[in-house]
Amino acid sequence: MGKLGEFGQGVRERWQDWREDGAGSWFVRTLLILVILYLLGAALVGFFWSSEPDHFTVRESVALTAEGRPMLIGVATTSTLIRVSETLLDKPGGFLSNDVMPPGLWLDNMPNWEYGVLIQVRDMSKAMREAFSRSQSQSTEDNSLARAESRFNFDNKSWALPASESEYRNGIESLHNYLFRLSDDDQHNAQFFARADNLRYWLSTVETRLGSLSQRLSASVGQRRLNTDLAGDVAARKSTSTPREMQVKTPWLEIDDVFYEARGSTWALLHFLRAVEVDFADILERKHALVSLQQIIRELEGAQAPMYSPMILNGGGFGMLANHSLVMASYISRANAAIIDLRELLSQG
Numbered sequence: 001m002g003k004l005g006e007f008g009q010g011v012r013e014r015w016q017d018w019r020e021d022g023a024g025s026w027f028v029r030t031l032l033i034l035v036i037l038y039l040l041g042a043a044l045v046g047f048f049w050s051s052e053p054d055h056f057t058v059r060e061s062v063a064l065t066a067e068g069r070p071m072l073i074g075v076a077t078t079s080t081l082i083r084v085s086e087t088l089l090d091k092p093g094g095f096l097s098n099d100v101m102p103p104g105l106w107l108d109n110m111p112n113w114e115y116g117v118l119i120q121v122r123d124m125s126k127a128m129r130e131a132f133s134r135s136q137s138q139s140t141e142d143n144s145l146a147r148a149e150s151r152f153n154f155d156n157k158s159w160a161l162p163a164s165e166s167e168y169r170n171g172i173e174s175l176h177n178y179l180f181r182l183s184d185d186d187q188h189n190a191q192f193f194a195r196a197d198n199l200r201y202w203l204s205t206v207e208t209r210l211g212s213l214s215q216r217l218s219a220s221v222g223q224r225r226l227n228t229d230l231a232g233d234v235a236a237r238k239s240t241s242t243p244r245e246m247q248v249k250t251p252w253l254e255i256d257d258v259f260y261e262a263r264g265s266t267w268a269l270l271h272f273l274r275a276v277e278v279d280f281a282d283i284l285e286r287k288h289a290l291v292s293l294q295q296i297i298r299e300l301e302g303a304q305a306p307m308y309s310p311m312i313l314n315g316g317g318f319g320m321l322a323n324h325s326l327v328m329a330s331y332i333s334r335a336n337a338a339i340i341d342l343r344e345l346l347s348q349g
Helices: 003-020 023-049 057-064 075-090 109-132 144-151 162-184 196-218 252-279 282-287 292-305 324-347
Strands: 223-226 245-248
Touching: 057 075, 057 252, 075 109, 075 162, 075 252, 109 144, 109 196, 109 252, 144 162, 196 252, 196 324, 245 324, 252 282, 252 292, 282 292, 292 324
Parallel strands: none
Antiparallel strands: 223 245
């Protein structure tokens, strides 16, 4: 027998002695207890991390981010964008969408909530870069806002080299730079133009986002829909042909994903609209559109009502069980209809 065989024989003999002494069963029991304790701890931490962040006021966001600077036009919207972005990263558990270890790896409701918030952050940063900060289409864009938009559009699933969090924090730093220059009377290279056409530009994006969410939420029960892609234009054409009638249904395993994405999206949008109510107050008053904006906020507040069910129910529209997706779709559809009316008011002289 060679040296390797002798070594293997010795290991087997020691293992047999260890088991006969009862140490093996003690080790297995201890390991089992540790695994159970870890799973219970991870479940409790995951439950805590899955709690949605509280709402905040525009006054709170200005106080935390503007650091006592004058309340000039644009400060409320910029401060709120910063606060929403920071909440995305600093809430309990931090940013979970790119977690590769438990318990974050097991959670899916909060990552979908984060994605909904992130989409609204991206849309607002794009509107600030392309519309709010520019006096006309041929004016120069603000460099800080350009950097912020590019950082917020980074992949939300990247956990290293670089991590999503580091890119988003760079975007927040760029927003802070813009806010510093915006609220400094001695610096005139940063502006925020509260005009009706700028507000309509952002609201048009919000309208399409809410319309998509409403359709996806409504498809939780499945329905047959007529194809209206080319309705209203006899000369319209599209790339490939599609059936005149289609069966649309959200897969069962994705129903809660869509619901929590809608929760996150409406959470962020609610704060942005409250900030817009401050910065665009004169425009909204002049257009007699302030009450329309307030009604949109009221509908989105309804979409943020506390969840008392431990799971997202998917009962039929008139069935015995509730359908949380349809309730959410109802609030979002009414808010979207009010946004369409608001854009129409803003377009009038």
